Amino acid sequence: MTLPDQDMPLNAQADKLRPGLYIVATPIGNLSDLSLRAVDTLKRADLLAVEDSRVTAKLLHHVGIKRPMIAYHDHNADYVRPQLLSRLNQEVIVLVSDAGTPLISDPGFKLVRDARAAGAFITTIPGPCAxxxxxxxxxxxxxxxxxxxxxxxxxxxxxxxxxxxxxxxxxxxxxxxxxxxxxxxxxxxxxxxxxxxxxxxxxxxxxxxxxxxxxxxxxxxxxxxxxxxxxxxxxSPPEKKAQADKVEVDTLLKAALEDHPVGKAAALVAKKTGLSRQLLYDQAMQLRQRSQK
CATH class of the missing domain: 3.30.950.10 (Tetrapyrrole methylase, C-terminal domain)
Incomplete structure (x- = not known):
């Protein structure tokens, strides 16, 4: 697989965006939610990295834009990512998801991480998020x-x-x-x-x-x-409960430790008291160690 070249070179140097990675949020339903800045960025991109080209094509058609696209998703990210990174210093690469803000429940964060490590310019065009x-x-x-x-x-x-x-x-x-x-x-x-x-x-x-x-x-x-x-x-969050004193917590932990390992016991008491699971884990470990002496 090779990446497509830009099909419509920009005429004026002043119109060109700085080469790098542009993270663009797209509508989650209503296409009118696409921001003016997002439209402008899509219009001037050299390449769009998209989840599904069919979905993005509909969005581009809505705003009258045609740009080259390449699929970038869970199944091909490891293969495509190095190719995108190799072009970031010369071209404007726009990352979009099918809907909403990229990097939320998709593989985009790895591209951003590697682009930052390579010293590439990165910016975000915020917008809808489900x-x-x-x-x-x-x-x-x-x-x-x-x-x-x-x-x-x-x-x-x-x-x-x-x-x-x-x-x-x-x-x-x-x-x-x-x-x-x-x-x-x-x-x-x-x-x-x-x-x-x-x-x-x-x-x-x-x-x-x-x-x-x-x-x-x-x-x-x-x-x-x-x-x-x-x-x-x-x-909604758990209801706020009165802080249990140490004696009460010890009693709850000892009872839980009779039937469960330390981690599970801490989790059960955390659920009952609203206290930190990590603190309860440490307390349970101390109780277990003392009981074994």
């Missing part, structure tokens, strides 16, 4: 949040991933697909408790939807018919 848009729609706390992305598909790995963030004092943001929605809502309820949450879909489109309810209520809502398309799940 995670942030959904958070603003949900009405859930937005002062502190953590983006998780897609949970692992396998049940055991998913359960572990949820346990790892159960005690995080922040709103949690997940991506999910329609067919897996109910299973993931159920796993979240089991791992986090029946927290308030939001299912957000069709963002910026005609049938935009945001349902904010308890996880148990969302499970009932979507059990009969799973929604189509990609979904953003927003889950």
């Amino acid at each position: 995670a942030i848009a959904a958070l603003t729609l949900s009405g859930l706390p937005s002062d502190r949040f953590m983006f998780i992305g897609f949970l692992p598909p396998k049940e055991g790995a998913k359960k572990t991933a949820i346990e790892e963030v159960a005690a995080v004092s922040a709103t949690l943001i997940f991506y999910e697909t329609g067919p897996r929605l109910v299973a993931t809502l159920t796993a979240l309820q089991q791992g986090l408790g029946d927290r308030e949450a939001a299912v957000v879909r069709e963002i910026t489109k005609k049938f935009e939807e945001c349902q904010t309810e308890k996880l148990s209520e969302l499970i009932i809502r979507y059990q009969e018919k799973s929604p189509k398309g990609e979904i953003v799940l927003i889950v």
Whole structure:
């Protein structure tokens, strides 16, 4: 595979952008959300690195632009990335995803990392992001949040991933697909408790939807018919609990250590108390060492 050459050289030197990597956010639904600066950058690019050329072609057609494109995604990134890097000092390479801001749940960060290591010019043209848009729609706390992305598909790995963030004092943001929605809502309820949450879909489109309810209520809502398309799940932080004193924590840890290894015991007590899992792990290790003397 070879990279395509620029098909329409720019006429005026003053119109040329500085060679390097341009990270351009694209609409997540409504094509009118493409910014003027993004349009200008796309228009003057030498090459677009895209997830799916068919998707990006529709966007370019909407704004009357034709530019060379090459696919850059999970399956070919290791092969294509060196070719892109070799051209950054002479050409304007624009990185876009199918929708939203590049690098969010895609392999773009490796290109940025390697471009920075090579000393190339890098800039970003910010714009739509499904995670942030959904958070603003949900009405859930937005002062502190953590983006998780897609949970692992396998049940055991998913359960572990949820346990790892159960005690995080922040709103949690997940991506999910329609067919897996109910299973993931159920796993979240089991791992986090029946927290308030939001299912957000069709963002910026005609049938935009945001349902904010308890996880148990969302499970009932979507059990009969799973929604189509990609979904953003927003889950509220754990309720603030009174700080447990050391004696109480020791008691909880000792009970947990009777049936579980140190890591699991710390995770269980973290979920109950809202305390740091790492601090509880260290405390559990001390208890285990003292009991073995």
